[in-house]
Structure formats: structure tokens, C-alpha cells
Amino acid sequence: MITDIWTVMLKEWREYLAGASGSGGSGRGRGVVGVLLIIGLISIFLPLQLGRELFTTAAPLIVDSLFLPYLILQTIVADSFAGERERHTLETLLASRLSDRAILFGKFGAAVAYGWAVGIIAALIQAVVANLSPKNATAGSGFAFYPANMAFAIVVFALLTSLLVSSIGCLVSLRAPNTRQAQLNMSFGFLAVVFVPVIVLQFLPHQTQRAFLAALNSASATQTAQTFLVLVAILIVLDVVLLLISLARFQRARLILS
């Protein structure tokens, strides 16, 4: 089973690297250009503005463990599931000796590892750029890095978010009639996750808004740790539930008829 999962993961990564557009040539390295561009833009612009202050804000946590994995994976996962069906390669895969689970876990594994790696690499690039930023001219010397709890939170959240996006992407793709629709649905979901809390906050009374922000700013280390654990627990439960639903939906007899 592990060998089979690994085989599917390797194939998925080869497809990610090959990318969706272009033709001819050796077919390697096209897909990675777009990802590098996104990582580059996000990982250079923000730390360049903040300098070492970056390590004291929540920005890396939000960008590297929530925003980036979702941004990268929403397209990739839809392409991996709905795209494979649309390009008629899924039937051949289903007619092979691979089990349903090996195919599903292989696709999940490839996407999760990719999203996770992108988040961590982005955080590392940001750390380097933050140290090199001209904003630090008057600051102390030496290489600064994220506090241990922040680094740990980035690693954990990037993993859990990647798994969550992969599971949602799988379920959305299995229902969507084509890849484009699946990607569109995922993008709407992304916009909702990013903007709905901001919009809701705008409509709250000023007093409530101030109280909420004050509570966020004055949170103690214990409260922050508790919040972190609660969020991790929620994400784990969501991941497990969605993974189980994906397992139930991703079955040969059902897929061959879709």
C-alpha cells in the first residue's frame, strides 16, 4: 500500500512540475514557475516592508500556513481529481491494480506535501528577507528568526490547512462537472474564508469591534496557547471527517460511472 501511494504521489508531482500549459520540449519545470512566482512575491514583499518586525506579528502564520497552501492547492487539487476525470485518465488508473485508497491517499499525500512544503519554504525565505531588509539598519545585528512557538504553529497549521484544502478539493471536484467549475467553486470558498470574517467584523458595533481587537492584542501566552490548541483540535476533527467522507465517495464502482 505504501509503495502504491508513493507511486501515485510521484506521478502527481511530475504532473505539477509539468504544469497545465505549453507543449513540446521535455515537459519538466513549467508548473513550478508559477508557484515560485507566487512564493517569491509573497515572501519578498511583506518581509521587506516589515524587516525583523515580521517575527513579532501574526502575518507569517496567516500567510504561510493558511493563505499560501489554500492559494496553491485550490487549483492543484481540482486538477488532480476533476482534471483526471475530465482528461479520461482516471478510468485507466481505476482499471489498474491500484486500490481506491492508494489512489486517493497518493493524491492527498502529493497535494498535502506540496502545500506544506510551499508554506514552510515561504516562511524560510521570509525569514531571510526580513533579516536583509533595509528597515533593519538601526536594529541589532545577528540573524533573527521566528519565536519557537510561532515556527511550530506555522509548521502545524500549514500541514492541517493543506489536508483540509485537499479534502475539500476532493469532495468539490467529485461533484463538479469539470475542472474549471471545481476550481471556481474552490476560489469562491477561498474568497468567503478570507472576506466573510472581515465583512462581518465591519458590521459589528464599534464597541464590540474594539473589545474584540483589544482581546486579541492583550491575550496572554496561556490564552494564545489555549486558542492554538483549540484551533488545532478543530482542524484535526475537520480533516478526519472530510477524509472519511472522501474515502466513502472515492470508490471505483461510483467513479467509473461518473
Added chain:
Amino acid sequence: MTEAAIRATKLTRDFAGVRAVDALTLEIPPGIIFGFLGANGAGKTTTINLLLGLLEPTAGQAQVLGFDTRTQGNAIRERCGALLEFSGLYERLTAEDNLDFYGRVWRLSAAERQARIKELLTHVGLYDRRKERVGTWSRGMKQKLAIARVLIHRPTLIFLDEPTAGLDPVASAALRDDLERLVASEGVTVFLNTHNLPEAERLCQQVGVIRTGKLLAVGSPDILRQQTGRPEAEITGDGFTPETLAALRARPDIASAEAQNGRLTLELADQRVRMAPIVAALVEAGAQIEEVRRGQASLEEVFLSLMDEDRVKEVAR
């Protein structure tokens, strides 16, 4: 006694009230190319999906290589290869990467994969283009690669679903040649879905004809021709007047007679009919004969005749 490669007993599959495969009973010996002939929508693809254990039958059962399709689908897929309706190739990947992936799927070692990829791609004349993205290739080249992919793990039995569909005659003939050579060298059993009857006639040792899910006939092309198609004769010459034709049609040994552009086509009552008395009668009626050729109905004629017979039966029901 050699075990059948495929044995189906009253295999049936319904889709939302429509019977796609209707009580299919079939036995295919190992080591042959079996042609499954039928028009579009006849139930050929559903049959492959049932035999690969991808679909559960509504009724009946089937064994493939001795394994039950209902409960041992994994064991069947482990030993079989399949080229389904679409080539199933990853168009963003190179030809080599496509074969390498399926080599890994069937757990071939790195050395085995490398050797097998070289062997198969050389066989189909694509080794020099192995580093190219498959998406840039013609349909004929993709189908050749897909056949190489099907054979990568040396399967005992392969299912091919209309491999030459949509190819131009040249690509189609080239693919057929490759397929014939590969099958001969690999010694596999082939279940070939096709509606290309000349292809079936050339490749298949046995054929089955299916219409609206029902198996109408099964056997070697020769036997089907004898059972279903009437023997024919073609006479080239002059003087085939309407009176001569009427006289021929009245004879008990001739089922039908048609003349066009100095060519007289006769459908004979059966195989035992001798041509000499017919030719003598024609000469006596004033016809000038240059050539007499006797032949059998083609598989296409057999197929069409079976389809017509079944249609008539259906209307009568």
C-alpha cells in the same frame, strides 16, 4: 483441460432500467484474440467494465483467469491490462514518464522498467521520441503508446476497447500491424472490442456479435460465415439480360442474382452448389463469360445479416 481465460454465465447489467448487458454467456480460451463486435451502445464497453470487476453485475457471474469478477476484481486487474475507450495517457508527461508510472504501478524494478520501456517503444517505433510530451503527438502515436502501456507488466490477458477508432486508415493499419506483432511475441489473450469488421476478420481467431446487450453469435469467423452468410459467386462478362437474370432467380440453387456493369453477383443457396451447371445455363442463354470467382460472405455481411435477423425478431416480439 485448459481453463478458460474468460467465462461468463448469464452476465447481466442494468443502468436505471436500461439493460446494457443481457444474460451474456461466453467462454474464451486462453491465447487467442477474441473480437467482440457490435455497434455503438451495444454493450461492449460495459462488458469490459464488468469483466475487469469495475462494475458489479446486476445478475449472473463471470470468471476472468479463474477469478470471480464480483469478489476478486483486484486479482483480475493485477493480471490484466486495459486500453479503454480513451488512451488514458498523461498528456503533460513524456512517453517515458507515462510508461515508467505504469511500470511502477505494477511494481517492476527500475532495471526492469528501463528495459521494458526500451523494448516496447522500440517495437512500436517510438523510442527516439520517448522524451517528448505525449500531448504533442498524433492520435495514432498515442494509441501505439497506450498499447505499449497495456503490455508493460506482461499481462496474461488484455482488454482493448476500439483501439483503432478515430484513426485514419494508414495509422489504423500501422497500429493493427504493431498489435498483431506484439500479441504474437507476448503470447497474451486479447479481448478486442471493435466495430471495425475487417480488423476483426484479420486479427481474431474467434468473434462474438452483440446487439443491445445480447450475444447473437459466437465462433470463429469461418464458422460464422458458414452458419450465417450465404456463399457468393461473381461472374464477369456480357449478355446478362433481364430474361437471363429471371431464369437464374428461378433456379433452386440460386438465392439472388444481380447484374451491374458487366458483373453478375450471385448469392448461392448453400456451400454445396456447383458453378458448372450455372455457367453452362448462362452460355446457353447467350451470355459471354470472361471470369468466374467464387467467394464467401465477408464478416461484415455476416454481422449485418445477424443484426437484421435480430431486428426482425425484435419487431415480431
